[in-house]
Amino acid sequence: METHSKTEYRLDEHMRMIMDTIPLAVVVAEPTLRVLDCSQYAIKMLGTANKQEFLRRFISLVPEYQPDGQESREKMTGFVKAALENGHVRFDWAHLTAAGFMMMLDVSLTHTTLMGSPVVVGFARDTHNERMLMDGIEQRDSLLAAQTYLYDSVMNLMSFPVRVADAQLNWTSVNTAAERLFGITREDMLGKPCDQRKFCVCGTDNCCLQRAKRGLMQTFFDHEGRSYQVDVKIFNNAEGTPLGYIEMIHDITEAASSARRQADMEKEVIRTQAEGLSFEVGAKTREIHNLQSAMISGFADLVEFRDKSTGGHIMRTQLYMKALIEGLAEKGRYREEISSWDVENVLLLSQLHDMGKITISDTILNKPGRLTPEEFEIMKTHVQAGVDAINQILQKTEEHQFLRHALNIIGSHHERWDGKGYPNGLAGGEIPLEGRIMAVADVYDALVSWRPYKEPFSHEAAAEIIESGAGSSFDPVLVDVFRDVKDRFQRIKEENGEG
Numbered sequence: 395m396e397t398h399s400k401t402e403y404r405l406d407e408h409m410r411m412i413m414d415t416i417p418l419a420v421v422v423a424e425p426t427l428r429v430l431d432c433s434q435y436a437i438k439m440l441g442t443a444n445k446q447e448f449l450r451r452f453i454s455l456v457p458e459y460q461p462d463g464q465e466s467r468e469k470m471t472g473f474v475k476a477a478l479e480n481g482h483v484r485f486d487w488a489h490l491t492a493a494g495f496m497m498m499l500d501v502s503l504t505h506t507t508l509m510g511s512p513v514v515v516g517f518a519r520d521t522h523n524e525r526m527l528m529d530g531i532e533q534r535d536s537l538l539a540a541q542t543y544l545y546d547s548v549m550n551l552m553s554f555p556v557r558v559a560d561a562q563l564n565w566t567s568v569n570t571a572a573e574r575l576f577g578i579t580r581e582d583m584l585g586k587p588c589d590q591r592k593f594c595v596c597g598t599d600n601c602c603l604q605r606a607k608r609g610l611m612q613t614f615f616d617h618e619g620r621s622y623q624v625d626v627k628i629f630n631n632a633e634g635t636p637l638g639y640i641e642m643i644h645d646i647t648e649a650a651s652s653a654r655r656q657a658d659m660e661k662e663v664i665r666t667q668a669e670g671l672s673f674e675v676g677a678k679t680r681e682i683h684n685l686q687s688a689m690i691s692g693f694a695d696l697v698e699f700r701d702k703s704t705g706g707h708i709m710r711t712q713l714y715m716k717a718l719i720e721g722l723a724e725k726g727r728y729r730e731e732i733s734s735w736d737v738e739n740v741l742l743l744s745q746l747h748d749m750g751k752i753t754i755s756d757t758i759l760n761k762p763g764r765l766t767p768e769e770f771e772i773m774k775t776h777v778q779a780g781v782d783a784i785n786q787i788l789q790k791t792e793e794h795q796f797l798r799h800a801l802n803i804i805g806s807h808h809e810r811w812d813g814k815g816y817p818n819g820l821a822g823g824e825i826p827l828e829g830r831i832m833a834v835a836d837v838y839d840a841l842v843s844w845r846p847y848k849e850p851f852s853h854e855a856a857a858e859i860i861e862s863g864a865g866s867s868f869d870p871v872l873v874d875v876f877r878d879v880k881d882r883f884q885r886i887k888e889e890n891g892e893g
Contacts, residue, residue, distance in 0.1 A: 750780030
């Protein structure tokens with residue numbers, strides 16, 4: 395790699411703030427491996443005095459060979475080539491600190507464009523550091539940093555296609571996954587209206603965003619032998635005027651077509667029951683609102699990536715929560731409280747229920763066996779860590795219901811109906827409804843999933859445990875609803891991975 399030359403390379407002020415806030419080491423380089431820039435966290439991790447010393451010494455601190463015996467420069471060249479071809483690559487990397495200590499890094503390389511030039515952006519964390527990303531300010535600001543990371547470099551970390559449009563339905567941002575799906579470069583899409591046929595493959599007379607304006611927020615389509623689900627969010631100002639749209643596309647090919655039709659029917663049921671729900675987002679900045687959904691999903695992916703034993707857990711618990719909320723609507727239970735929710739936001743924020751696990755060390759999080767009592771006490775602290783992160787955001791923004799849902803889900807999903815849960819020993823109706831719903835979803839998925847210390851329970855055995863927990867572990871009303879929708883739980887379990 396080459397170091398920074400005399401040619402000045404500047405990021406705009408906003409991007410600089412974001413880069414120095416996110417709790418990861420960030421390095422920007424040209425495809426030729428010329429290092430251009432770095433974040434404050436990278437300087438701290440390498441142990442250099444400042445950015446100038448980092449750029450000057452970065453190359454000299456790369457060991458000649460990696461632990462697998464491959465020459466470092468040759469190996470990095472291969473990773474950069476993979477990032478250029480595929481948009482993203484992740485790998486382990488050995489690097490020395492300024493003090494001469496060897497670090498093993500978890501590195502993610504993304505190919506993107508900054509200031510009109512192609513670059514690779516590397517994100518790294520020290521896997522030897524038990525606390526890793528989260529100590530001090532980084533721990534408290536982790537979610538805020540993830541939500542604030544707005545630029546294309548972060549959108550390109552999303553494994554699924556994401557596109558953002560302005561109020562006039564012109565595309566303003568496109569990630570590399572979307573480029574691959576549509577077979578069109580972002581330069582060709584940016585500024586173009588969304589209803590141009592070549593930019594929409596859903597096979598309808600109107601594009602997905604136009605259909606969302608009429609109230610249809612979810613669309614299914616087939617393209618080149620694959621099946622996709624499109625979710626659209628509309629972001630309004632205080633007067634209800636649209637500010638922009640975000641479109642997220644998920645490949646659901648592995649799910650049976652009959653399940654997709656059933657999901658569509660269930661969506662119509664909950665849409666009918668929830669008619670009249672309003673969507674309000676406190677106005678901060680247009681960019682934060684437009685990418686809020688993608689950032690939450692991205693942060694949830696980062697948390698789940700670290701916990702090797704819970705693959706797919708976040709997606710499945712979100713679907714279980716959806717089934718329970720639909721069941722409540724069908725039976726007319728908790729109607730008044732749920733009618734005040736934006737159900738889509740509650741389901742979106744359910745992805746963050748275990749966000750505090752990013753503060754738990756790998757030795758505990760991925761221990762190949764049952765935790766000791768002392769280790770379990772440490773594991774339990776993930777709840778308060780998540781609550782602290784949300785409270786930090788609440789202190790820096792206008793309070794609104796969106797973040798209150800997050801606080802309720804994160805802080806209370808390990809409470810028990812009989813008051814014997816944690817972290818606060820809440821009982822009965824003291825426990826927020828969102829947390830009570832997540833508790834059922836979370837325990838069911840834990841029961842039917844493999845863990846290092848146990849084999850998975852069958853659906854029937856797990857359902858029996860949930861039902862026997864009515865009035866002790868779980869809200870009796872929710873257990874009653876669970877009995878009605880447990881067949882949906884089984885379908886979700888069978889169609890969505892390991893559970």
